[in-house]
Amino acid sequence: MVDYDHTPVTVAGKRAVVIGGTSGIGRALAHGFAADGADVVATSRGAESVAETAAELRELGAETVEKTCDVTDRESLVDLRDATVDALGGIDVLVASQSAISRSSLADGTEEEWQTVFDVQLDGTYRATQLFAERMDEGAIIPISSISNGLAIPNLVPYTTAKGGIDAFTRVAAEELGPEIRVNAIRPGFVRTEQTGGTYDEGTERHAEIARRTTTGRLADPGEVVGAAIYLASDAASYTNGTVLTVDDGFTHGAFGE
Numbered sequence: 001m002v003d004y005d006h007t008p009v010t011v012a013g014k015r016a017v018v019i020g021g022t023s024g025i026g027r028a029l030a031h032g033f034a035a036d037g038a039d040v041v042a043t044s045r046g047a048e049s050v051a052e053t054a055a056e057l058r059e060l061g062a063e064t065v066e067k068t069c070d071v072t073d074r075e076s077l078v079d080l081r082d083a084t085v086d087a088l089g090g091i092d093v094l095v096a097s098q099s100a101i102s103r104s105s106l107a108d109g110t111e112e113e114w115q116t117v118f119d120v121q122l123d124g125t126y127r128a129t130q131l132f133a134e135r136m137d138e139g140a141i142i143p144i145s146s147i148s149n150g151l152a153i154p155n156l157v158p159y160t161t162a163k164g165g166i167d168a169f170t171r172v173a174a175e176e177l178g179p180e181i182r183v184n185a186i187r188p189g190f191v192r193t194e195q196t197g198g199t200y201d202e203g204t205e206r207h208a209e210i211a212r213r214t215t216t217g218r219l220a221d222p223g224e225v226v227g228a229a230i231y232l233a234s235d236a237a238s239y240t241n242g243t244v245l246t247v248d249d250g251f252t253h254g255a256f257g258e
């Protein structure tokens with residue numbers, strides 16, 4: 001029998017930081033990592049949601065650090081990074097799941113909206129990657145992209161453009177930081193979270209479009225993104241670097257017509 005080397009898909013024993021880890025996809029990832037045996041720091045700007053999520057992570061058996069962070073502020077990222085290294089002894093995984101979105105048309109949108117979305121989404125991912133990589137000997141960085149960057153969804157110009165930047169950023173960061181640090185993005189389809197709110201509820205035209213173009217006929221639950229993140233964060237992904245993993249149930253190449 002041939003003896004293949006095979007590394008299990010797990011984050012057990014790893015130390016992970018999830019920015020935007022107090023809501024939606026990020027919170028599900030933080031829970032999933034903790035349930036799988038990782039120590040996890042879930043952070044965002046809100047002290048209350050950070051404390052609440054930290055309590056949940058402890059209940060799941062993880063060691064954690066309660067620390068707020070704003071990705072638009074380098075000093076705040078440095079504080080988070082250094083506090084995590086002091087408490088957990090290092091960092092193996094960084095997830096950038098922070099979110100900002102604006103829903104104005106190109107004609108009506110303001111430059112301020114554009115700057116805010118970029119500052120949080122793309123610049124925030126750049127800052128966090130740059131600063132955390134300085135103190136990661138090896139491991140995985142996972143920016144959260146979006147399938148919107150391959151679509152033309154009206155009234156989503158800054159968001160779509162920033163997410164396009166995240167895919168490009170992922171490729172180049174992987175090239176520069178690999179093989180020690182692997183950088184792979186996740187590109188979710190439509191996931192039921194604060195961000196999507198009621199925009200895609202049943203009865204809306206957008207929900208009907210999602211139903212038509214996915215095999216399940218529905219939005220994803222945040223927990224359905226967890227497996228992809230555990231894989232990319234795990235040592236099993238040792239030969240996966242610079243890629244973007246789409247988790248959209250086929251939406252982007254979905255059914256055409258009836």
Ligand SMILES: NC(=O)c1ccc[n+]([C@@H]2O[C@H](COP(=O)([O-])OP(=O)(O)OC[C@H]3O[C@@H](n4cnc5c(N)ncnc54)[C@H](OP(=O)(O)O)[C@@H]3O)[C@@H](O)[C@H]2O)c1
Pocket residue numbers: 019020021022023024025026043044045046049069070071072096097098099100120144145146147187188189190191192193194195196
């Ligand atoms: N939901 C979807 O359908 C979908 C689809 C594709 C991609 N995505 C992407 O997935 C990621 C997560 O989205 P989500 O739907 O889970 O959003 P969400 O539920 O609105 O959560 C966003 C998180 O980001 C934090 N955040 C916002 N601004 C921040 C800042 N300046 N610094 C640090 N943290 C900040 C929020 O907490 P505070 O406000 O307390 O800071 C919150 O924890 C985003 O990158 C989003 O673009 C979402």
